[in-house]
Amino acid sequence: MxxxxxxxxxxxxxxxxxxxxxxxxxxxxxxxxxxxxxxxxxxxxxxxxxxxxxxxxxxxxxxxxxxxxxxxxxxxxxxxxxxxxxxxxxxxxxxxxxxxxxxxxxxxxxxxxxxxxxxxxxxxxxxxxxxxxxxxxxxxxxxxxxxxxxxxxxxxxxxxxxxxxxxxxxxxxxxxxxxxxxxxxxxxxxxxxxxxxxxxxxxxxxxxxxxxxxSRMDVPGIVLLSIAIFALVWALVEAPAAGWDHPVTLVSLAVAALFGLAFLLWERRPEQPLIPLALFANPSVSIGALLTVAMALSLMGSLFFITFYLQGVRGMSPAQTGLQLISMTALMAVTSPVAGRVLDRVGARPPTTVGLLLASAGMFMLSRLETDTGVPYISFAFVLLGMGLSLIMTGATAAIIGNAPVRLAGVASAVQQAAMQLGGSLGTAVLGAVMSATIVSTLPGHFAGAGLTEPSADELAGMQSVVAQGGAVLPDGAAPEAVAAITRASNLAFMDGLHLAFTIAAVVMLAAAALSLLMRSGRMTDGPAVHI
Structure with a gap:
């Protein structure tokens, strides 16, 4: 139509x-x-x-x-x-x-x-x-x-x-x-x-x-949801430093789950809820929100560590790192309007699925990085990511907001933005935990392979944070040969963590591509309206 x-x-x-x-x-x-x-x-x-x-x-x-x-x-x-x-x-x-x-x-x-x-x-x-x-x-x-x-x-x-x-x-x-x-x-x-x-x-x-x-302001719903989101974000922020098994993390997650469940139960009662749950009866809205979380989880979590790779392992300056990343971010800015025109012609599903496949391919390329990977390879991976993300962001946004009633456009937009923010926090926390666990498990082996004394458990705990940022803990007065060996072993442990974290991100994107196939096909002008 x-x-x-x-x-x-x-x-x-x-x-x-x-x-x-x-x-x-x-x-x-x-x-x-x-x-x-x-x-x-x-x-x-x-x-x-x-x-x-x-x-x-x-x-x-x-x-x-x-x-x-x-x-x-x-x-x-x-x-x-x-x-x-x-x-x-x-x-x-x-x-x-x-x-x-x-x-x-x-x-x-x-x-x-x-x-x-x-x-x-x-x-x-x-x-x-x-x-x-x-x-x-x-x-x-x-x-x-x-x-x-x-x-x-x-x-x-x-x-x-x-x-x-x-x-x-x-x-x-x-x-x-x-x-x-x-x-x-x-x-x-x-x-x-x-x-x-x-x-x-x-x-x-x-x-x-x-x-x-x-409409009326759903004050109980606002309170319940605000506490749930606050506790969840707090847990995700504190978990990388305190640990996932720390009481602060566990209590925060429990509070988030308890108040989140209470919010869902409450929203069935008022005539004018904060978030009408019927909004998510439209598959495009609910799937669009899940795709936004998956995209932000993979993107934000991965890019958090790619800067450590470029600066810590590769020795690039902040300016050089920014120029390396601009092949992705600038491409997103340039191709997003094109993605919007494509979406107007064919609907949200095809460009979103293609975008997720492209982003998954780019993320998989980044999961194969080595300590001496050439700049053209990295740039091409970022180009795939930029093209894919422009399609994903435009498609998922249109799926959520375009399929919601105009009178609820603000709430629908807030759902999309909240999914983006929570997905980014979740990605940094989860992929950060993967990086840390991998470094702790592989660093002793790399030290042994380099002819170095394996670090103790206490030393590993102190080294993990530095190695996760692409650095190395060097003892005072170490000989140049020892410095080179420690740096090499630390970088290899970092790469092990990066490989696994980025592979997980690529798989999440691929799974999201499969999920996107369940979105409603067709343009937003020819689908049934959501009645709430």
């Missing part, structure tokens, strides 16, 4: 057509322009801070654990508040929710830059994540309510390219700002970007209109 033959109700639900006078504010593409800076600002802050962490630590006297929370605090605020923020957008209108998110994000960024200590900085990073949670689902809700279903894929493709470009440019821009000014500059940069986002939003976004104005 083409856009020209769509029922009037479908057009009224999904598209604001331009007036005869051609006012820019009434165009769906004006909505995309208006939200571009806000979306890129949130995506940028997910990666730009990484290069500023050493400077933050030196300036504020922060420990490694405290610096990790500079990143984890942002993730925590974002993940915990996403679903609630999506409901707020549906209930009170996406335009106002988006603009509040932009203003709050900028103000919290300034507060971070003015922080006098690391605890204050982390607290404001959590707050920044909360405002980012307000911003992202409402931006996606604006797209869903502005574009007709026949053009949603194209819009989601451009949306994906914005996120890809911001993610790719984060480390590069962060390095420039820290070198030229100070770590505070990576947060002050949000002031001009946010000002542009606010000005464009006030100018181009149509008057605020709630898509689900008669």
């Amino acid at each position: 083409t856009a020209a033959t769509e029922p009037a109700t479908t057009r009224a639900e999904g598209e604001r057509r331009a007036t005869p006078g051609g006012r820019l504010r009434d165009s769906p593409w004006a909505t995309l322009v208006a939200i571009a800076f806000g979306v890129m600002m949130v995506a940028l802050d997910g990666t730009i801070v990484a290069v500023a962490n050493p400077a933050i630590g030196a300036s504020l006297g922060a420990s490694l654990a405290e610096l990790q929370w500079v990143t984890h605090g942002y993730l925590l605020g974002l993940a915990v508040f996403l679903i609630t923020a999506g409901k707020i957008g549906d209930r009170f209108g996406y335009r106002n929710t988006y603009l509040v998110g932009v203003v709050g994000f900028v103000l919290s960024s300034v507060a971070i830059a003015l922080s006098a200590g690391v605890i204050m900085l982390v607290a404001f990073r959590v707050l920044q994540g909360v405002f980012g949670a307000l911003l992202l689902p409402s931006a996606m809700g604006l797209l869903r309510s502005s574009f007709p279903p026949s053009k949603l894929g194209r819009a989601f493709g451009v949306f994906g390219s914005l996120i890809g470009a911001a993610t790719a440019g984060g480390p590069i821009l962060g390095g420039i700002l820290v070198d030229a000014f100070s770590w505070e500059a990576v947060f002050y940069i949000n002031v001009p970007v946010g000002a542009a986002a606010l000005a464009l939003g006030l100018w181009l976004l149509a008057a605020n209109r709630a898509t689900d104005p008669g």
Whole structure:
């Protein structure tokens, strides 16, 4: 079915057509322009801070654990508040929710830059994540309510390219700002970007209109889900350092499971639940969420360690590492709009399946890396990943949001974003555990093979973290031959862990490709609506 033959109700639900006078504010593409800076600002802050962490630590006297929370605090605020923020957008209108998110994000960024200590900085990073949670689902809700279903894929493709470009440019821009000014500059940069986002939003976004104005806020559901997500993210953050069998990890996982189950049971009771469970009766929505988790698990978990390979094992500088990775991230930004056009023509299933197969192939190539693998091989693997991920992200996003009612576009978008965040945390934790266990089991053998004394259990515990980052623990005053042997043995143990972790990631992608075949075929204009 083409856009020209769509029922009037479908057009009224999904598209604001331009007036005869051609006012820019009434165009769906004006909505995309208006939200571009806000979306890129949130995506940028997910990666730009990484290069500023050493400077933050030196300036504020922060420990490694405290610096990790500079990143984890942002993730925590974002993940915990996403679903609630999506409901707020549906209930009170996406335009106002988006603009509040932009203003709050900028103000919290300034507060971070003015922080006098690391605890204050982390607290404001959590707050920044909360405002980012307000911003992202409402931006996606604006797209869903502005574009007709026949053009949603194209819009989601451009949306994906914005996120890809911001993610790719984060480390590069962060390095420039820290070198030229100070770590505070990576947060002050949000002031001009946010000002542009606010000005464009006030100018181009149509008057605020709630898509689900008669609904009530499901306060018990919000509390139950927030506690469950908080406990789950906390467990995933703490597990790599504390251990999966540590009481903190186990208690956090138990709390997450208990409150998650309580949330599912509660959501069957209210007339207006936080997340209508009937939303997941549509296979494309439920499978799209699972595919997003699988994709983020494989991608985030693997890329966390590929940087250690490039810098620790291969000896590349941060700038060289960024240039090596840009073949993937830049390709995502370039090909996402193309993926959106393909999706509009053939539906979400074919491009998503092809994307998962390409990404699985790229991940499998990375699982075969050696300590001296050539740059062309690595670049080609990243090209496959970039092409695959652009198809996956666009297809899975369209599957979730495009098959949800317009009035629940905010909640549907929040489900997609939450799946991405939780999948990334899960990937880093699980694949990190695989890396650590493999290194502990293989490092003694590599030491013995190099003619070195095998490390004791206590020494292994102290060496594991360094080796997992592509380094080696070298004794003071060691002879050059011993240094070379220890480094070689450590690198081989690291490669053992990387091979297994990346193989698991490739298999997860392959299994997800098989699962994607169960998605509904056809374009979003010709499927049955979800009635909730």
